[in-house]
Amino acid sequence: MSSSALVRLLKSLDPLSPEVSIGDVADRLLTAEHKAFLSLPVVGSDGRPLGLVSRSRLQDIFMQRFGRDLWGRRPVADVMNPEPLIVSLETGLEEAARQITGKLQYPITEDFVLVDRDGRYRGLGTVLDLLKAMEDRIAQRNRVLRKALVELKESQTQLVQSEKMASLGQMVAGVAHELNTPLGYVKNNVQLLRELTGPLFELAEAQSRLAEYLSAPDADEERLATALENAARARERASPESLADDLGQLFDDTLYGLGQIGELVVGLKDFARLDRAMSEEVDLNDCIRSTLVIARNGIKDKAEVVTQLGDLPRIACAPSQINQVLLNLLNNAAQAMEGFGRIQVRSWADRQALYVSVQDNGCGIPPEVQKRIFDPFFTTKPVGKGTGLGLSISFKIIQDHGGSIRVASEVGRGTRFLISLPLGQATTLQRSA
Ligand SMILES: Nc1ncnc2c1ncn2[C@@H]1O[C@H](COP(=O)(O)OP(=O)(O)OP(=O)(O)O)[C@@H](O)[C@H]1O
Ligand SMILES: [Mg+2]
Known part of the structure; x- marks a missing residue:
């Protein structure tokens, strides 16, 4: 006995022999007992399906003038579809759905015949049941996917942390x-x-x-x-x-x-500081200054830092996350220096957004590497030096703030990262909260 999901869809129904008259079949199919079926199976004496007679075909015949008189006594084999949809009970649900929907004709007028391993008739399945089973399965899979997504988000948060x-x-x-x-x-x-x-x-x-x-x-x-x-x-x-x-x-x-x-x-x-309120109103220049204090030790032997901080309106953001981004950019800039270099940090604003740029005159990033720098775990640094998470996390943080982070770089001349954060976007923060 197969454990296929199709077994659950199987409806056992006594088949007709090909010699039964059309009139008898009509009397049988057009009854309440068989109302769930669009068709009746016709099976030979060897137990193999020969075809299906559909309700709509019978109705067509009996609606004709003298239909019953002309056709009623003829054998059912004359009006059956000799090429019905046949599916083996061994077939998986999805494969069966693929086979059946591939051949299905609209409007749907027939059921499909289920056969055992030896090709013998076992019962009928209805297309609607099959589609319903598929739908349930998809819904269940969606639930699993949704759960996986939630877990993924949690582990991403943990990673950031x-x-x-x-x-x-x-x-x-x-x-x-x-x-x-x-x-x-x-x-x-x-x-x-x-x-x-x-x-x-x-x-x-x-x-x-x-x-x-x-x-x-x-x-x-x-x-x-x-x-x-x-x-x-x-x-x-x-x-x-x-x-x-x-x-x-x-x-x-x-x-x-x-x-x-x-x-x-x-x-x-x-x-x-832990961000109690995601929508704290912050002066981004304060973030820059406190990050520079913190980063000073890592930078001072690699580069001088020049700041040019413009007047900025306060902005709703998560300051410790923004600090994390700035620290990543400053560390990357310092690590890109071949000799003693210079890092320029600038901030300014226009009507739409605030901008912070961190520019270095370090080694630069070749174009083929530039495409990958925001990928998680992408690093060109030796094992144990970089995790390759800095920029991917920075990207996510800025994205959660509704902003963007862009890079421009030239090998041998240096690199510039530009962050822009839109003004008046307190609501977008909810997503990352
Ligand atoms: N200012 C820069 N100059 C040159 N290359 C850079 C610069 N910033 C980033 N990169 C390149 O991008 C890669 C990815 O940077 P990212 O900050 O994501 O990871 P990482 O610095 O390698 O490791 P981690 O930040 O986890 O310590 C770096 O390995 C480096 O090749
Ligand atoms: Mg880094």
Whole structure:
């Protein structure tokens, strides 16, 4: 017994022998019992199907004048279709549908005959049932596909997240290194301040002792003279006039170092901030600035960065995602440098959109490579250096913001990435949320 889905469509129906008269067949087919069938099968004595008699053919005959008198007693073999649609029960549902729909004639006037492996009649199937079964199967497949799509989207989000974590990890290492420099000299300065201010305390001490003696009514001359001398010596050692300059300079340097540390910490915080509201109104120049702070460590030995930031209206976007895109572009630019190069970051706006361009004078991208750079996992970097996800994720982020990212490049001269983000598009963000 076949397990084919066709078995479920099978309707067992006693076949007619070819000698049965047309009148008898008409009486049989045109009854309520057989109303589900468009036709009746005619099967030979060997059990093989010979043809199908269709209801419409019988109706045509009986609607003619004297139809029944002329045809009623003739054998059914005279009016059957000797080439009906025959499908083996072994056939799969889809293959059966392909065979049948390929031969189907409209309007549909006949069922199809199902036969076993030996070609013997087993029953009838109706085209409508077959189409319905196909429809169910397609609906089920659609459900599976829809589920797969949802899963794919989830894993894509995870991928974006893990790429972000990886780049965060890299950056944290960079930023820690970057913090070390100002931290080092702030520490030195504070130590120096301590050494330099020591004599000042001694001077203050000597002077207060002197003041004590001067104001005491019974002060003896000799001790007063010693106190005076001590105070003068302490003053000489401390040299407050020249110290004032040194201290001023040291305080300035220390404050500058602390400022740098503060800037890095704020940059890191801004960069890594989770986007609570996707439609936060953001100044894109702030994104550029905080990303530059974060990227500085990776870039500083490869290139100088020149910025030219125009006035921008605030825009609804997910700032940490935009930062991620900018960081990718800056890292790519730095990595494209053969010697020490230059990266230009510009921003401007017109009525329709905001634009950010990141341009480098690095190695450039040949045209055949350019076609693939936005593909996931495409990289020309050595194993372990690049995952090839940077630009594909950037592309998706910008697309989710309703914007575009384009590249222009010339081998040996450099590359320019241009991002444009449309103004007044808060609604498009919902998609990526
Ligand atoms: N500014 C650029 N100059 C030259 N080639 C570039 C530049 N930006 C991207 N490319 C090319 O595009 C490829 C894909 O870049 P993408 O940022 O997607 O991945 P990656 O930098 O190789 O790896 P990852 O960003 O995951 O570390 C790079 O391997 C490089 O060949
Ligand atoms: Mg990259």
